[in-house]
Amino acid sequence: MLSAFTHDHDGERLSCVGSGGDDAGAATAVLLHGAGNGSKERLLPLLGDFAARGCAGLAFDFSGHGESTGTLGGSSLRLRFEQAVSVIDATVPAGAPLILVGFSMSGQTVADLARHYGRRAVALVLCAPAVHAAEAWPLPFEDPEGTARQDGPQAESRFSRIIRTPDSWRGAPALDVLRAYEGRAVLAVPTRDAIIPPAVTRAVTDALFARADLSRLELPDADHLxxxxxxxxxxxxxxxxxxxxxxxxxxxxxAAGA
Structure with missing residues (x-):
């Protein structure tokens, strides 16, 4: 059964959902939504499916999303990583294995968590994942003080300028993390993805192919969401x-009948 709770981190209250596993040593599936209007709500059926297979489960809204406090513009890739670590460490038994599931921007966060938790990350599930340049990682999604420009009230943020620069992702530290990862990995790829460039998906595939036990799930009729x-x-x-x-x-x- 999924239970709602809140977790406080650095002045924000994060809305969370979790479930216990079949036993104390169960792997915990941690589901991380994407950017924009993403939230944990759309991931609850997937969380329930992991729970039905004996896993513990955990999903939450990053600050500025869903039912959590905070603003989207004040968030950053670093903050998303720190919030995920805070929720996991407060919720999951120490040393328990982790199945890290990330959508879109949270592909970056899954890589950050895989580096942080090491061998505890027994599976990575990347769904239309993004990876980003190192210089974008600490920056807020929106600059605290936008500057005026001729064609609009506020200049593009530094974060946006970096991630929109062609090929800025090619040196992403996340690719090094994925290249070194040796556990189970799944890459879910929608064929009608208008957000993630095909070259990014190829780079993620190549990185995981180096050492991981990789499966690629093609979804011919799906888009980025x-x-x-x-x-x-x-x-x-x-x-x-x-x-x-x-x-x-x-x-x-x-699974039943397998």
Whole structure:
């Protein structure tokens, strides 16, 4: 059963949902939504599917999203990472294995968490993931004091300028993390993705192919918003969970009828 709770971090109150696993050693599936109007709400069916397979589950709204406090413009990739670590450390038993599931911008956060938690990250599930240049990581999504420009009231933020610069992602530290990762990995790829450049997806694929046990899930009819797609397509959701749990063994049990 999923239970709602809140977690306070650095002056913000984060809205969370969690469930216990079949036993104290169960892997915890941590689901991280994307940017824009993303929220944990659309990920709850996927969280329920992980829970039905014996996993503990955890999802939350980053600050400025969903039911959490804060502003989207005041957030950053660093803050998203720090919030995720704070929620995980307060909720998941110390040393318990983690299945890290990230959508879009949270592909970057999954890589950050994989570096932070090391071998505790037994599976990475990347859904239309983004990776970003190191210089973008600490910057707020919107500059605290925008400057006037001729064609609008506020200049483009430094963060936006960096991530919109062609090929700025090529030196992303996240790619080094994924290249070194040796656990289970799933890359979910919508063929109608108008947000993530194909070159980014190829780079993520190549990085994971280096050492990870990688499966690639192609979704021919899906667009970039895979949180909504999996919410509405139960069969694809089950395929994603099946791939994520392949080879992990106990305490994760096989799907019924498998």
């Amino acid at each position: 895979l949180g909504l797609w999996f919410r509405d397509h139960a069969e694809d959701r089950q395929r994603l969970v099946d791939l994520a749990l392949t080879g992990l063994g106990s305490p994760v049990r096989p």
